[in-house]
Amino acid sequence: KNQVEQSPQSLIILEGKNCTLQCNYTVSPFSNLRWYKQDTGRGPVSLTIMTFSENTKSNGRYTATLDADTKQSSLHITASQLSDSASYICVVSKKTSYDKVIFGPGTSLSVIP
Amino acid sequence: NAGVTQTPKFQVLKTGQSMTLQCAQDMNHNSMYWYRQDPGMGLRLIYYSASEGTTDKGEVPNGYNVSRLNKREFSLRLESAAPSQTSVYFCASSRGLNEGEQFFGPGTRLTVL
Numbered sequence: 001k002n003q004v005e006q007s008p009q010s011l012i013i014l015e016g017k018n019c020t021l022q023c024n025y026t027v028s029p030f031s032n033l034r035w036y037k038q039d040t041g042r043g044p045v046s047l048t049i050m051t052f053s054e055n056t057k058s059n060g061r062y063t064a065t066l067d068a069d070t071k072q073s074s075l076h077i078t079a080s081q082l083s084d085s086a087s088y089i090c091v092v093s094k095k096t097s098y099d100k101v102i103f104g105p106g107t108s109l110s111v112i113p
Numbered sequence: 114n115a116g117v118t119q120t121p122k123f124q125v126l127k128t129g130q131s132m133t134l135q136c137a138q139d140m141n142h143n144s145m146y147w148y149r150q151d152p153g154m155g156l157r158l159i160y161y162s163a164s165e166g167t168t169d170k171g172e173v174p175n176g177y178n179v180s181r182l183n184k185r186e187f188s189l190r191l192e193s194a195a196p197s198q199t200s201v202y203f204c205a206s207s208r209g210l211n212e213g214e215q216f217f218g219p220g221t222r223l224t225v226l
Contacts (some may be wrong), residue, residue: 002215041219042219042220043203043218044203044217046215049214060121089156094154097150102155102156103148103156104155105153105154105155105156
């Protein structure tokens with residue numbers, strides 16, 4: 001079964017600290033993996049996209065890694081800010097006749113002063 | 114550019130009532146999608162439209178119908194609302210079927226009593 005799991009379910013960190021969110025998937029055949037940020041009451045917004053051959057990709061203070069062999073990805077947030085408080089969703093695309101997209105349940109991050 | 118817009122933002126229905134959720138995009142995207150988001154679960158695809166004039170069922174289509182009115186607009190209809198359809202509904206669009214980033218609207222929060 002094609003699944004995407006994320007951990008932790010929720011996380012609280014102090015402003016300025018770093019954190020790492022995890023994503024494990026069983027989707028096969030793999031096409032690409034995206035991390036989305038969803039602010040409360042808003043739609044998700046894409047942060048990064050990674051294909052099979054990419055190990056690391058950065059977007060400002062966000063750095064995503066991908067290990068296609070172990071089917072794991074992580075999203076590292078550096079020097080967190082209050083505006084980083086949001087849900088972070090891992091989305092994996094399956095290579096079929098068209099790419100099928102499977103969403104993870106998300107990790108809720110709260111950054112407190 | 115407004116991106117993806119949705120109306121209404123909030124709606125309360127009684128069981129058995131019908132309603133249509135509206136979605137429009139101004140990015141000249143070919144593909145559009147309707148998702149529902151429930152607590153603790155990933156976004157689930159209800160219906161999608163690969164291109165103007167075509168629609169297909171997603172993961173959870175029961176109780177819903179869609180219309181791709183033109184390239185810009187994609188509506189979701191609940192013919193006879195049920196409490197199980199209480200959810201947040203998101204419309205999204207992309208260049209092609211799961212091609213490139215999906216851009217999401219702000220969502221419609223629907224409560225069925």
